[in-house]
Amino acid sequence: MSLDLWLEVDDDLASAELAGVPGEQDVARWADAALTALAATDPALAGELELAVRVVGEAESRQLNHDYRGKDKSTNVLSFPAELPEEVLAELPQRPLGDLVICAPVVAREAAEQGKPLAAHWAHMVVHGVLHLTGHDHIEAADAAVMEPLEIAILAELGWDNPYDDDEDAGAGADSDAARPAGSHE
Numbered sequence: 001m002s003l004d005l006w007l008e009v010d011d012d013l014a015s016a017e018l019a020g021v022p023g024e025q026d027v028a029r030w031a032d033a034a035l036t037a038l039a040a041t042d043p044a045l046a047g048e049l050e051l052a053v054r055v056v057g058e059a060e061s062r063q064l065n066h067d068y069r070g071k072d073k074s075t076n077v078l079s080f081p082a083e084l085p086e087e088v089l090a091e092l093p094q095r096p097l098g099d100l101v102i103c104a105p106v107v108a109r110e111a112a113e114q115g116k117p118l119a120a121h122w123a124h125m126v127v128h129g130v131l132h133l134t135g136h137d138h139i140e141a142a143d144a145a146v147m148e149p150l151e152i153a154i155l156a157e158l159g160w161d162n163p164y165d166d167d168e169d170a171g172a173g174a175d176s177d178a179a180r181p182a183g184s185h186e
Contacts, residue, residue, distance in 0.1 A: 001039050003032050004094055006052040009104075013057050017104045020118040021055055030123045030158065034130040037154050042134065048094040051130070054101050061103035076106045077125045079132035100129035120160040127154050 005028045009021060022030075031051055039045040056064075061074035068078070082096035089095055102125050111121035131147055138144035152162045 001032075001035055001046050002048050003028060003035060004048070004050045005031060006050070007055070008053070009055040010057055010060065013055070013104055017057060017108070020108060020122070021104050022119065022122050026119070026122070027053055027126055030126040031130050033158050034127045034154050035134075037150065037157070038131075038134055044095065045134065050094040050096045051133070052099040053126070053129075054099065055104050056101055058103060058105050061101065061106065064101055074103050074106050076110060077102050077129045077132075079129045081133045081135075097130070098133045100126070100133070102126070102129070116161075116163070120155070120163070123158055123160055124151065124155060124163040127151055127158075 005024060007024045007027055009018070013021075031053075035045050035049060058074040061078070062072065064078055065071045065073060065075045068080075078101040079098065080101070081098040083098075084092075084096065102122075107121055107125055108118060110116075111118045114121070128151060131150060136143070136147040136150065138147045148164060152164065155161070155163060
């Protein structure tokens with residue numbers, strides 16, 4: 001598996017909001033860890049893959065969350081899967097996974113509130129978003145029972161603690177978000 005990552009950081013983020021925003025190498029490592037874990041059971045993830053990640057402020061996150069999910073608040077991560085017909089995918093040199101939009105101020109605030117290292121929370125958001133792009137979800141308890149152990153295992157492989165320890169929001173309905181161009185998955 002090979003991953004081509006496009007990382008864009010919004011120019012409008014204040015210098016304080018940029019503190020702790022990971023670089024391309026870290027984001028690629030975290031996404032690659034998730035994809036490597038999934039490639040064993042999904043042959044489509046074994047080839048050349050492409051992922052776009054945009055780091056934004058609260059205004060853009062809120063607008064996207066409103067437009068695609070009908071929720072008028074900023075959120076930590078939004079996932080927009082690339083949903084292309086197989087005949088189009090067969091013609092492309094790389095399989096596009098889709099786009100992640102991660103809100104730097106929300107990630108920083110959540111990490112502080114949860115007493116987690118900022119880098120660990122960033123890693124979690126990237127892994128979480130990649131899992132959404134590959135069809136995983138956590139809205140229903142049965143889906144969360146599949147997705148969350150994957151996140152925990154991938155993050156442990158990266159050297160991070162269980163992100164759901166002492167997290168009151170863990171489980172179905174947690175407030176990390178996946179948006180699909182056609183609308184919300186909830």
